[in-house]
Amino acid sequence: MAPKFVCAHIRAMDGQPPGEPPAAAGERLIKLNTNENPFPPSPKVMAAIRDVEPEMLRRYPNANGDSFRAAAAKVIGVSPDMILCGNGADDVLTIATRTFVGAGNVLASPVPGYARYATLAKLEEAKFFGLPWEKDWALPIEALAESKAAAIFLPNPNSMSGTVVPSAEIAALADAFDGAVVVDEAYVDFADESSLPLVKEHANVVVVRSLSKAYSLAGLRFGYAIAQEAVIEEMLKAKDSFNVDAIALTAACAAIEDQEYAQMTWQNIRAERERLTTELEAVGWRWLLSRTNFLLATVPDRSGKEMINSLKR
Numbered sequence: 001m002a003p004k005f006v007c008a009h010i011r012a013m014d015g016q017p018p019g020e021p022p023a024a025a026g027e028r029l030i031k032l033n034t035n036e037n038p039f040p041p042s043p044k045v046m047a048a049i050r051d052v053e054p055e056m057l058r059r060y061p062n063a064n065g066d067s068f069r070a071a072a073a074k075v076i077g078v079s080p081d082m083i084l085c086g087n088g089a090d091d092v093l094t095i096a097t098r099t100f101v102g103a104g105n106v107l108a109s110p111v112p113g114y115a116r117y118a119t120l121a122k123l124e125e126a127k128f129f130g131l132p133w134e135k136d137w138a139l140p141i142e143a144l145a146e147s148k149a150a151a152i153f154l155p156n157p158n159s160m161s162g163t164v165v166p167s168a169e170i171a172a173l174a175d176a177f178d179g180a181v182v183v184d185e186a187y188v189d190f191a192d193e194s195s196l197p198l199v200k201e202h203a204n205v206v207v208v209r210s211l212s213k214a215y216s217l218a219g220l221r222f223g224y225a226i227a228q229e230a231v232i233e234e235m236l237k238a239k240d241s242f243n244v245d246a247i248a249l250t251a252a253c254a255a256i257e258d259q260e261y262a263q264m265t266w267q268n269i270r271a272e273r274e275r276l277t278t279e280l281e282a283v284g285w286r287w288l289l290s291r292t293n294f295l296l297a298t299v300p301d302r303s304g305k306e307m308i309n310s311l312k313r
């Protein structure tokens with residue numbers, strides 16, 4: 001029994017089981033089951049971490065992560081004021097929920113998608129409204145636009161299927177909907193198109209990105225949002241005072257500045273994705289066209305669970 005002094009909305013929640021824990025040191029396996037990047041981080045990231053000075057840790061970090069905002073702004077081609085840093089994309093999504101949804105309101109999202117959105121809604125005492133994808137993982141634009149939600153969270157590419165919604169459809173949704181449209185682009189670097197160009201014309205579009213998958217830094221915890229300056233200004237109010245630490249900031253700057261290394265990993269992953277689809281087809285599996293670093297596939301001759309266990313062995 002949960003203690004009575006715990007808030008009712010927290011008591012009512014299921015604890016979220018984290019992904020399978022990392023293997024013990026020395027165990028010979030490459031952990032990928034939470035869609036990690038199989039490559040190590042850039043050598044420049046490791047060098048930046050080794051160069052961390054005691055003085056940097058003695059002081060508080062820059063509250064808004066200005067060094068990363070400047071570095072990312074250059075790479076992405078936006079102004080630094082259009083960027084918000086977070087302790088992973090999940091932290092950015094927490095900030096987005098606080099800023100755009102709030103207690104008693106609705107967070108809508110196509111399902112199945114990224115499970116964390118429903119948890120974030122509960123934490124803010126908001127309601128989660130999951131709308132099923134249409135045929136072939138098409139976006140239910142009308143249903144979402146008419147949902148009376150305060151915000152729509154859209155994983156794109158989708159974290160469940162690996163499929164993408166064309167940005168023209170996201171633009172149509174942003175036009176038809178008054179609330180915030182939060183486009184979660186955790187996998188965008190493995191795809192061909194981003195919703196970033198929409199930010200300029202649509203004040204209600206917020207793009208969220210992560211360094212976990214594209215930059216091999218899931219253990220570091222760094223993510224960011226891109227939106228119009230006035231939107232970022234409001235989101236900054238909703239974050240923890242020092243939500244990104246000094247080591248993460250330094251490493252994240254080195255990671256985003258080393259585009260050459262990151263793009264090498266993306267090209268390799270895309271090529272392997274194509275190779276894997278060909279191989280799976282040859283052994284009779286069915287799979288969805290993926291724009292991510294994973295494939296959603298149907299195993300023909302046994303259950304998925306059996307397949308997972310035999311792969312583990």
Ligand SMILES: *Cc1c(COP(=O)(O)O)cnc(C)c1O
Pocket residue numbers: 087088089090091114155158159184186209210211212218221222223
């Ligand atoms: C992995 C993932 C996240 C979380 O990213 P972190 O930066 O590790 O917090 C958010 N959204 C989607 C869709 C993801 O797949």
